Amino acid sequence: MNQLTPYAAFFMRLAVGGVFLIHGLSKFHRGIPAVAGFFGSVGIPFPSVGAFVVIVVETIGAACVIVGLFTRPWALCMMFEMAVAMIIQLHGGHNIELEGLLFAGALTLVALGDGPLSIAIRFKRPPA
Numbered sequence: 001m002n003q004l005t006p007y008a009a010f011f012m013r014l015a016v017g018g019v020f021l022i023h024g025l026s027k028f029h030r031g032i033p034a035v036a037g038f039f040g041s042v043g044i045p046f047p048s049v050g051a052f053v054v055i056v057v058e059t060i061g062a063a064c065v066i067v068g069l070f071t072r073p074w075a076l077c078m079m080f081e082m083a084v085a086m087i088i089q090l091h092g093g094h095n096i097e098l099e100g101l102l103f104a105g106a107l108t109l110v111a112l113g114d115g116p117l118s119i120a121i122r123f124k125r126p127p128a
Contacts, residue, residue: 009115010068016105017065020078024058027051042088057081065109068118075109082106 027035032051039047039054058081061074082103086096114120 006116009071009109009112010117012105012108012112013065013068013071013115013118016075016078016102016109017062019102020058020062021066024055024062027055028059042092044084044088054081068114068120071112071114071118071120072110075106078106079103079110 032048032055035051035055036047039050044050057074057077061077064070065074065078082099085099086103089096089099
């Protein structure tokens with residue numbers, strides 16, 4: 001470990017959470033019916049439910065990740081979402097650079113957790 005190690009989770013949270021939030025706000029503004037229509041067109045089952053879940057993960061989840069609150073569970077949701085996105089992109093013959101990078105970033109956040117520069121640190125009890 002070096003002096004910058006405590007900041008690793010912070011910068012990864014900003015990067016991954018920021019990208020997810022931008023995409024989530026775009027989906028939120030388009031609305032569930034529009035997102036569900038796209039999901040249905042690429043063969044995702046239960047597209048309305050999927051659209052709702054993706055919008056929640058990409059907005060509420062991303063905001064939580066950015067501030068460092070419940071980072072691991074939200075990052076796990078993001079990993080699952082990106083795994084599905086990669087399968088769909090590959091099936092359609094598209095590249096998966098962004099999805100792969102976001103998957104790796106979310107995996108890193110699952111490993112690192114909130115980090116010391118987070119809101120969650122204020123709620124954690126010191127070891128007894």
